[in-house]
Each structure stands twice: as C-alpha cells, then as structure tokens.
Amino acid sequence: MASTVRVQAPFGQRALFFTTLVPLTGWTVHALTLHRKLSAARRDPLTGLLGRDGFTSRARQITDRYGNSALVVLVDLDHFKQINDGPGGHAAGxxxxAATATRLTAWAGSRGAVGRLGGDEFAVAARIGTTRRELRLAQLTRLLAQPVQVDDGALVDVAASVGAASPDVLGTTDLGLLLRAADAAMYAGKHTGRAVLAAPQHTAVPSINGRRVGRPGTSTLGRAA
Structure with a gap:
C-alpha cells in the first residue's frame, strides 16, 4: 500500500501541473492575440501609422513626460485632391x-508618435529641444516637399503645410490646446512652404475637437472628419 502511494503522488502532481498549465497557457495566448488585434485596430491600414485614438494616447505621454521639450506638429498635404484626380489616380495618392508617413516617422524618431488623423492630415508628437526646434521644422518642410515616385515610375510633386505647438511657448502641456494652436498655426502658414510655430494667440481660435472652426470636416455638432 505504501509503494502505491509513492507511485500515485507524483502522478497526481503531474496531473495538477498539466491541468493548471494548459488553461494558463491558453489564456496567455488569447491575451497576446487580443493585444495584437487591438494594436492593429489602432493603426491606419494604408500607412501603418497610429489612428486618432492611438496617437492621442501616445502624444499625451510624450507631452506629459518631456514638458517644454515636447513638440506637437500637424501636417496637411497641399493640393492632394489634384494628385488623386491626376493620371495616377488614387494609387498615386x-x-x-505612404511616403509621407515614412518621412514623418523618420523625422520623429523611434520615441516619437506619428498618426494619420484622416485623409491627408497627419500629426506628430516628439521630443525636440528648444534650441533645435527651428532647424528641425525647416528640415521637416524640406523633407515633405521632396517628389514621390509612383507605380509607373513618374515623380509626383508634393507640398505640405506644417503647424507646430510647444508647451514652453503656450504655457501648457494640454494636448487639446496644443493641437488647436498647431492647427491654427498651420492654416496661418498655408501654402507658404514654411512651418509656423504657434504663438499664444493661436490658442484662442475657436475649435471643434482640436480642429479650427470652419475647417473642412468640422461642424457645429462637434464632429470631426
């Protein structure tokens, strides 16, 4: 009887181990799969960039962590409809x-956040020191203005309007206010070929969900495109 007990005890332990391990492993795999699906859902399928919600979450982390060294940037491609309506059609667009997304990602660096907010509108949040800000914004406008090669090998001329906002100038790390000011600054410099850094007065521009009132895609109901 004693020998039987010695044989059964390890077997019972093994059985307990497997009956515990298998469900835990299953839940771990399920959790990882769910996490990957949620991460993918927060990405723009065309460019691979963060969507609006994903960008907002990551940008808040950056502005809260880096404070005055953080920079929030909004980018609109100029005359993008002409590209879509041109010979290359939507494939060229x-x-x-996609090329704009790649350029913004390279410019922001591995610790920056880049999102596609919709259409031809992009946003960036990154740590950029105050002494390098002007130089880096000038670099960005040159980078975005480089022609893009499309599927048939032709080069498409592109241009972008860029507005930026920083906590040290505006006295706040509130992402909503920074986006509002960056949006207003971007439209103040529309089609000029230069980036505009928001001043305090840009925070007073009425907005809907961080977008300038009257901008295409906004309405008095508070919906944004």
Whole structure:
C-alpha cells in the first residue's frame, strides 16, 4: 500500500501541473492575440501609422513626460485632391500618403508618435529641444516637399503645410490646446512652404475637437472628419 502511494503522488502532481498549465497557457495566448488585434485596430491600414485614438494616447505621454521639450506638429498635404484626380489616380495618392508617413516617422524618431488623423492630415508628437526646434521644422518642410515616385515610375510633386505647438511657448502641456494652436498655426502658414510655430494667440481660435472652426470636416455638432 505504501509503494502505491509513492507511485500515485507524483502522478497526481503531474496531473495538477498539466491541468493548471494548459488553461494558463491558453489564456496567455488569447491575451497576446487580443493585444495584437487591438494594436492593429489602432493603426491606419494604408500607412501603418497610429489612428486618432492611438496617437492621442501616445502624444499625451510624450507631452506629459518631456514638458517644454515636447513638440506637437500637424501636417496637411497641399493640393492632394489634384494628385488623386491626376493620371495616377488614387494609387498615386496612396503612394504619396505612404511616403509621407515614412518621412514623418523618420523625422520623429523611434520615441516619437506619428498618426494619420484622416485623409491627408497627419500629426506628430516628439521630443525636440528648444534650441533645435527651428532647424528641425525647416528640415521637416524640406523633407515633405521632396517628389514621390509612383507605380509607373513618374515623380509626383508634393507640398505640405506644417503647424507646430510647444508647451514652453503656450504655457501648457494640454494636448487639446496644443493641437488647436498647431492647427491654427498651420492654416496661418498655408501654402507658404514654411512651418509656423504657434504663438499664444493661436490658442484662442475657436475649435471643434482640436480642429479650427470652419475647417473642412468640422461642424457645429462637434464632429470631426
């Protein structure tokens, strides 16, 4: 009887181990799969960039962590409808959007956040020191203005309007206010070929969900495109 007990005890322990391990492993795999699906859902399928919600979450982390060294940037592609309506059609437009995403990601660096907010509108949040800000914004406008090669090998001319906002100038790390000011600054410099850094007065521009009132895609109901 004693020998039987010695044989059964390890077997019972093994059985307990497997009956415990298998469900835990299953839940771990399920959790990882769910996490990957949620992460993918927060990404723009065309460019791979963060969507609006994902960008907002990551940008808040950056502004809260880096304070005055944080920079929030909004980018609109100029005359993008002409590209979509041109000889290359929407395929050329998609190539321009993807190239813009690649350029913004390279400019922001591995610790920055880049999102596609919709259409040809992009946003960036990154740590950029105050002494390098002007130089880096000038670099960004040159980078975005480089022609893009499309599927048939042709080069498409592109241009972008850029507005930026920083906590040290505006006296706040509130992302909503920074986006509002960056949006107003971007439209103040529309089609000029230069980036505009928001001043305090840009925070007073009425907005809907961080977008300038009257901008295409906004309405008095508070919906944003």
């Amino acid at each position: 998609d190539r321009v959007l």
